[in-house]
Amino acid sequence: MSPLFETLTSQRSWVIAALLLGTLVSFSSVSYVWPRHAHMNDDPRGINNRSRVGESSDDPQLLLSEADHFYWLNNGHKAAPLYARAEGLFSAHGDLRKEVHAKVGRLRSEAETMSFVELSRFLEAQLHDPVVERGKALRLWCLIVKG
Numbered sequence: 236m237s238p239l240f241e242t243l244t245s246q247r248s249w250v251i252a253a254l255l256l257g258t259l260v261s262f263s264s265v266s267y268v269w270p271r272h273a274h275m276n277d278d279p280r281g282i283n284n285r286s287r288v289g290e291s292s293d294d295p296q297l298l299l300s301e302a303d304h305f306y307w308l309n310n311g312h313k314a315a316p317l318y319a320r321a322e323g324l325f326s327a328h329g330d331l332r333k334e335v336h337a338k339v340g341r342l343r344s345e346a347e348t349m350s351f352v353e354l355s356r357f358l359e360a361q362l363h364d365p366v367v368e369r370g371k372a373l374r375l376w377c378l379i380v381k382g
Contacts, residue, residue, distance in 0.1 A: 295324035299337055302344075311344035318344060331366050332373055343380045355381060 292298055302317035318341035325334035339361060346354055358381040367373050 292320070293324065295321045295328065295330075295333065295337075298324065299333060299340075302337070302340055306340055306344060311346070315341055315344035332370050335361060335364070335366060336373055336376055339377055339380050 298317050298321035302314045302321060305311075305314035305317065318337045322334055322337035322341055325331075325337055339358065342349070342354055342357065358377055361367050361377050362374065362381075367377055
């Protein structure tokens with residue numbers, strides 16, 4: 236091989252290596268900055284972490300649905316006030332089944348502030364309540380929350 240060909244090949248290798256290194260650095264910085272930005276804004280990408288309804292809404296079913304949404308995202312902090320508001324509204328409307336659903340969700344969302352033993356006892360009592368025993372979906376909800 237000629238010395239010119241070796242020089243060109245060696246220069247080409249350096250250019251390719253430099254381009255690959257630049258690409259690697261830019262992708263690694265983006266992969267560091269993007270999640271950090273999302274975490275600082277409390278908005279993980281791909282997860283709807285914003286409430287569509289306010290705590291002042293008068294539609295208990297909408298509040299319950301939104302609270303369940305946050306519960307399944309493991310965001311008890313946002314779910315608890317929605318469950319509390321829905322619980323009060325269902326109580327005022329006399330819908331005992333939905334009231335129990337909201338109360339169980341609220342207590343589970345606030346579980347870090349209370350004894351798990353107390354919560355487990357409460358859920359056990361709810362499982363023996365006739366309202367919960369008759370409603371398959373409510374019974375399943377209580378069993379899911381109990382773990």
